[in-house]
Structures are given as structure tokens and as C-alpha cells.
Amino acid sequence: MSGHIPVRLHVNGQAHDLSLDPRVTLLDCLREHLGLTGTKKGCDQGACGACTVLADGERINSCLTPAVQCDGMEIVTIEAMANDELGTRVQDAFLAHDGLQCGYCTSGQICSVVGMLAEHRAGRPSAVTEDLTGAAPLTDVEIRERMAGNLCRCGAYNGIVAAIREVTRT
Template identity: 85%
Template sequence: MTGHIPVHLHVNGQAHDLSLDPRVSLLDCLREHLRLTGTKKGCDQGACGACTVLADGERINSCLTPAVQCDGMEIVTIEAMAGHGLGARVQEAFQTHDGFQCGYCTSGQICSIVAMLAEHRDGRPSAETGDLTAPVVLTDAEIRERMAGNLCRCGAYNGIVAAVREVAGA
């Protein structure tokens, strides 16, 4: 295993000590080394968001992120969302509002929504935010802008926006 680097990851609350080729993406590490297959490989170019996970609470495209870059970080995937208060509420709202059809993008959408709602709670603006001196209101346009990095080939965007509105309003 020459050329491999020791990597310590905390994934969904469990510690993992791995020896990885530095070229291995976090996505491939999760799926192939840790057998966490809920995170999906869509485009493998960072364009679709199907691979979105949380790294220290921030949403990232795991297909573009080298696993070695995440050494020591807390990684949260869709597998942990049912036990995550906000994640569980987002999953329920997805069911209520038909926020998914084929389901391929759903794991990335849910992880992204959890992080997006935290960004909103922290007062971070988006490209859609008009007045930076006032509290940001999650309008449909604001939600769509903040979720623009997550594509849905089936076009379930209205259900996704409705699910975000429900959870954000609770």
C-alpha cells in the first residue's frame, strides 16, 4: 500500500481509521470503503448535488472532495438523517409534499436542505437576498436559489420547495 495516507474520519458518529490513496474522493470512500451507499454518484463532476453530505456542518459535493482533505472532520450522510432532528423532519416533509419521484437525488437534497436551513438561521445571504441589512425571508425564490446546486432530473422542485417551507416554518 505504498502511496497511501492514513485518514481518520468521523462518519455519522463513528470513528474510522483508513489508509487511502490521496486521489480517492470522499464519495468513493463512503461508498466503497465504508459501504455507506445512500450518498449517490450522479455526475461525478460537482454539477448535480446527488453526492451532497455535511462536513463539519457545511454541505459539500463529496465527489469533488478528496477524502484525505476530510481528515479529522465530522461527516454526516443521509444514513444518519433519520436520527437527526431536523433531518427527520425534512424526510417527513419530503413524503408529505412529494419532494421526490425516482429518489436518486433525494439523499443529496435532504443533506443540502439541513445545511441550507442552518445557513439561513445563521443569517447568511444568498445571491437572491436583496436587503443585506434585514433578516432573510425564505421565499420560494430564496429557497430555489439556495438549493440551485442540487438538481432533480424528475422535476420534483415544487414538492422540494414546499417541504423546505414546511420545515422552515415549523
């Protein structure tokens, strides 16, 4: 096809060789080309976080990311979380603490939690981290700041924070 670019994406442990228009976002590629519909399209402007996935372990808004930019990267979506020990613990904690209501944002929230916990373990500070010389404790304020890129229109924030607290205690 004219104007299409060959792209190799590694999604949830599987390689996919695709030919894509360079304007196709990773979100649309996942949903429309690979049939992975767990990642949701919320605002389509990078403001809500419903489309959050992990790219080489980093949280990204897949609605803003051109799929061709992810050539050769390891992409992890909510579909892979059922086979991931931490992802499963996060999902179980969300259920136990009512960290979801309508569920629309939940896939992005869960992917974001897994990425956020990796960032925290790596010692990356947040905007509210007071002591930049060591690992900041994962207080409720830290959790809320680190998860600020993921919105929940139902207001399940207290349950989300409680779920994250539970996961970090185990």
C-alpha cells in the same frame, strides 16, 4: 500500502481510521470503503448535487472532495438523518409534499436542505438576498436559489420547495 495516507474520518458519529490513496474522493470512500451507499454518484463532476453531504456542518459535493482533505472532520450522510430531528422532519416533509419521484437525488437534496437551513439561520445571504443587513425571509425565491446546486431530473422542484416551506414553519 505504498502511496496511501492515513486518514481519520468521523462519519455519522463514528470514527474510522483508514489508509487511502490521496486520489480517492470522499464519495468513493463513503460508498466503497465504509459501505455507506445512501450518498449517490450522479454526474461525478460537482454539477448535480446527488453526492451532497455535510462536512463540519457545511454542504459539500463529496464527488469533488478528496477524502484525505476531510481528515478529522465530522461528516454527516443521509444515513444519519434518520437519527436527527431536523433530518427526520425534512424526510417526512419530502414524503408529504411529493418532493421526490425516482429518489436518486433525494439523499443529496435532504442533506443540502439541512445544511441550507443552518446557513440561513446563521444569516448567510444568497445570490438573491435583497437586504444584507438582516436575516432574509426564506421565500420561494430564496429557497430555489439556495437549493440551486441540487438538481432533480424528475422535476420535483415544487414539492421540494413546499417541503422546505413546511419544515421552516414548524
